[in-house]
Amino acid sequence: MLDRRAFLKAAGLAGAGTVFAGCSSTGTKAPGGQPPTTLPLPPATTTVTVPPPPPNWESLRARMSGSLLLPGEQDFDTARRVYNPLADGRAPAALARCKTKEDVQVCVSVAAESKIPIAARSGGHSYAGYSIPESGLQVDLSEFKEVTVRPDGTVRIGAGAKLTDVYTALAKAGRCLPAGSCPTVGIAGLTLGGGIGVLSRKYGLTCDRLDAATVVTADSRIIEASGGTSADLFWALRGGGGGNFGIVTEFIFASVPAPALSVFTMRFPVGSVPDVLGAWQQWIGTTPPELWSNIIIVGAAQAPSCEVSGCFVGSPGELNGLLAGLKVRPSSRVVQAKEYLDAMRFFSGSSARQSFVASSRMLSGPADPAKIARVMTGRPGLDLLVDALGGAVADLAPSETAFPHRKAFASAQIYMKTDAAGAGRATAQVGEVRDALTEFSGVTGYVNYIDPTMPDWANAYYGANLPRLQQVAKAVDPNRVFAFPQGIPQS
Incomplete structure (x- = not known):
């Protein structure tokens, strides 16, 4: 000046x-x-x-106990990838394989000083590929994978741990944590967005079991957020979405004793979607929280088909009694007793990378079965997955954590496999189904199914909790170090 x-x-x-x-x-x-x-x-x-000087990558490399990969170096193109190949076109300027919290601190400091984008990746399941910051610094947390179960039942989990590792370690200790089903999903992204899973109605969301989190903030401090310290940040971390506020390196959860479980799958004839969806929506509202269920509606050129699956904390005999209340006859039915780990594996999908487009709505009540069947007709390759909520999810008020959808009847995920050539068509079809569901959901969505085309996305994901989340974001990251296209807006 x-x-x-x-x-x-x-x-x-x-x-x-x-x-x-x-x-x-x-x-x-x-x-x-x-x-x-x-x-x-x-x-x-x-x-x-x-303008700030560009990052001195060699200086960063020398300051890290982990490793730094740059474009053109061995393993860079493989290491930067995430679960969805549609994001392969994104390219970070560098990828830091961090080994310690101090490595993460240095990375955040470099990004803040150079004003380049930075994003953490644990499982790499960001639906929109936001864990690859274009021309920025990708912080790989895969080395933070230790899972330690303590004698008091609390469990310390590194932010890079995947669900398959979490479930295996918990099962060995006879403990359980309600979480998702895909085995390669990272515990960090799942928890920070809420954490809907097959045990949610009984034990709550994954974030509901969180006691504390270790966070590297935008000013490169390492802090522990809990109900007693940094309480506003701790509130925001439970449902405020991954990528906001800081980089979490470790979580402490309160686990529960691993229960004996029963699982089931029922398939129904083509053309029966209106009857099955109508009956399922009436039935699930009458069942105890020990029972979780979903209905998957498979789009088709002519008439869609469907199946109903679920998990029950209890015996197969008790489960069969509850299933008798579903007033539609399946073409096949399987009921099995499972140990905790085997039940989690029963619901796990493929670990292979998969190209897809997806979105979501949070249903406030039952949807019109006939309308849903019509919407899913003429859409081969598109699935609608409706997961029951209620139970322990609804026991907390919407403002008690950042997850706002406590009173939702169900979550609805719209999912379509595609390749790059068909991504535009898939995006349009997913958007059409999402918009058709708005009649039964309002403008809502689940941030863990983040959708770059979601209209009014900030209100959809955070609802009435958005103003407080904005306050927290402004307090802990005033210079927007962790900004990204669907990061929490500060104004």
């Missing part, structure tokens, strides 16, 4: 007689015949914007 006199002097023009003349009718003489009054120059300023 230079004042005008300094600028003129620096340019060799100082003292050149540049003045402002006093105003008079003649323009030559001031009253009394005196020469025109010379007015003092105002303190004019010139703003010189100097």
Whole structure:
């Protein structure tokens, strides 16, 4: 910032007689015949914007105990990838394989100083590929994978742990944590967005079991957020979405004893969607929280088909009694007793990478079965997955954590496999089904199924909790170090 006199002097023009003349009718003489009054120059300023220097990657490499990969180096193109190949076109400027919290601190400091994008990746299941920051620094947390079950039942889990590792370690200790079903999903993203799973109606969301989290904040501090310290941040971490507020490196959860479980799957004839969906929606509202269920509606050119699955905390005999209340006859039915780990594996999908487009709505009540069947007709390759909520999810008020959809009847995920060539068509079809569901959901969505085309996405994901989340974001990240296209807006 230079004042005008300094600028003129620096340019060799100082003292050149540049003045402002006093105003008079003649323009030559001031009253009394005196020469025109010379007015003092105002303190004019010139703003010189100097962009921050680019990151010194070799310096960062030297400061890390982990490793740094740059474009062109071995493993870079493989290491940067996430679960959805549609994001393969995104390219970070560097990828940091962190081993310690201090590595993460250094990465955040470099990103803040250089004003480049930064994003953490644990499982890499961001539906929109946001864990690959374009031309930014990707922080790989896969080395933070330790799972330690303590004698008191609490469990310490590194942010890079995947669900298959979490479930295996818990099962060995005879413990359980309600979480998702895909085995390669990372515990971090799942928890930070809420964590809907097959045991949610009995034990709550994954974030409901969170006792504390270790976070590297935008100013490179390491803090522990809990109900007693950094309480506002702790509130926001339970449902406020991954990628916001800071980089979490570790979680502490309160687990529960692993229960004996029973699982079931029922398939129904093609064309039966209106009857099955109508009966399922009436039935699930009458069942105890020990029972979780979903209905998957498979789009087709002519008539969609469906299946109903679920998990029950109890015996197969008790489960069969509950299933008798579903007043539609399946073409096949399987009921099995499972140990905790085997039950989680029963619901796990493929670990292979998969190209897809997806979105969501949170249903406030039963949807019109006939309308849903019509919407899913003529859409081969598109699935609608409706997961029951209620039970322990609804036991908390919407404002108790950042997850706002406590009173929702069910979550609805719209999912379509595709390749890059068909992504545009798939996006349009997913959006059409999402918009058709708005009649039964309002403008809502689940942030863990993040959708870059979601209308009014901030209100959809966070509802009435958005203003408080904005306050927290502004307090902990005022310079928007962790900004990304669907990061929590600060205004």
